[in-house]
Amino acid sequence: MRILEIEKLSIDYPINIGTVKAVRDVSLYLDRGEVLGLVGESGCGKSTLGLSILNLLRPPGQIVGGQIRFKGTDIVSMKKHSLMALRGRDIAMVFQNPLTSLNPLFRIDKQFLETIRQHDPHIRKEKALQQAENILDALGVEKKRLYDYPHQLSGGMRQRIMIGIGLIMNPEIIVADEPTTSLDVIVEAGFIDLLNRLRKEFELSIILITHNLGMVAQIADRIAVMYAGRIVETGSADQIYHNQLHPYTYGLINCVPNISLDQKELVTMPGNPPDLVDPSAGCPFADRCPHVMERCREELPDLIEREAGQLAACWLYEETGEPPWKN
């Protein structure tokens, strides 16, 4: 079942020197119980896209086109009270930066209670705290930490608390933005186990935003690759790791050694991602692409299904039939 559908979504940040086109014409979907990995370089628009799913964009960010539908209902035009009910209960977000998302003035128990009471105002305090303790237990945080202030916790503990607050209402969708960046590999592995358990037990659907391709490989069913505010390629995890159609995806996967892939050579990707302020016409990857053609600088390629379930936004496929690295 399609639980979330994003259609032609565009998000702008108007600033004094122009408009940052942070998300451009993005279309994505998420099925129940599925994990979608959203990957891409810093600044390509991942967090902006993630925040918009809960209609949580901060000014000057604004959705300038498109739709986001949760079980058929458009979130973009939803009234405030419906949004408040949706957040946490139906869709929850685990934020990128736990220190700025936890309130430094309140102990952790209070922050859990606030979330629980928002959706279940008459719950007994003991019952709510029991739920919070259970979730911390599952995340490998001692129960007594519930009574600490955020500054008394390590970065990794804070991040796990954020994950716990996200999961506490058993949401149907979790949008997790770099959830494990300050965790060590052992805790990260525990987190991945937990997500796998939850998706099986509760059919939880997950959008996992990350630079960490290793983590995505362990858990994602499908992957969407973002570049300069656009989805440049999407497909099953297997297609993205073993059969890339976009030169950016090819570079991303093959610029790091991976023993499970049949890599002939490591690829380098010179240059930096383009400025998103008033982007020029043409493919945003053109300046860094080793296979760039004249057409690429003039026309923006659409995201088109090229193989079953695999879509790519690249002229190469159209002009040459097959990406050159396959020969």
Ligand SMILES: Nc1ncnc2c1ncn2[C@@H]1O[C@H](COP(=O)(O)OP(=O)(O)OP(=O)(O)O)[C@@H](O)[C@H]1O
């Ligand atoms: N409040 C804002 N005002 C203006 N521009 C913004 C604002 N927030 C984000 N941007 C711009 O929008 C673009 C996308 O930012 P975003 O935070 O979504 O990227 P990201 O992919 O999450 O990056 P990272 O991997 O570093 O977290 C960037 O160019 C950023 O500078």
Ligand SMILES: [Mg+2]
């Ligand atoms: Mg981000």
